[in-house]
Amino acid sequence: MSTQINAPDLTQRPPRSMRVRLGGYAILPRMLDKCRATIVGKNGEFHYNCPLDQHVINFLGFDPEALKTEVAKGLGDGEILEWLQANSKHKRAPWEINQWSDYHDRRGPDSDAETLGYFAEAVAKFTKTREDIRTWPDLLDLDDYVTFGGKA
Template sequence: MINFSAPDLTQHPPRSPRVRLGGFVHLPRLLDKARAFVAGKHGAYTYPCPMDERLFAFVGVSADAFLDAVRSGKSDTQMLAWLRENMSIPRAPHEILAWSEWLQDMAPGDPRRHGNFATEIERMAPGREDIVTTFDRLELDDFTSFGGQG
């Protein structure tokens, strides 16, 4: 059974980046990674990664402050309330929705990243043409890292 209050990311991946909390895409995954980081069970997952930094920049919260709040043992609901209370850039629901849709649909970006993206897809799932967004690649990587066949 997965203990989401202290996930062991050496045994299973974090939640999908598509899962939302309070409208924020990626936030549940970020919480899983931060909790695992605090417990020393983050495995190959990085905290904070560039995707995490995008969320922090959007709301104006630092990675260190977020991690300190996670260390206090707050639930997902309590962390959402903490985030809302500590945002230095207040966001309306429509802004959160638009940002979440943008992040979910984001592609690799510049030519170097496109090349790396293509190399990783070929390594994990040769012949797949349906992996086009960063979230697609993250989910594929989570799946194949724990024994799935791409």
């Protein structure tokens, strides 16, 4: 019996923004989009279990391969959220989830020269005039938009 996975085609459009939340968790919907697309071979240049995904994995304390196995069963976002709540090592209170997600919504590059330089170069690939790109979510949203045909 074949399981039907409703996976986005990330060769045609980007995954959800890291600002989109599921169960209060930022980043998680984007991670699930990349996981589903990876399972069906439609992830394009997007990578599941990347450094961004590691923030969710470490905060909750779960095995990304075990999550991938559950996602491969064709479960929806709500079912995956239930699985995560039952199978994560770190049980988080709503206030912790909210603070963690708010932090990631506002997280910019660290103040070391190497990270600031990387961030500035990444923004410059898309635009020389936009001064509003200050956080990692800003940069990812811009990257996704421009990569799929938008103008910075």
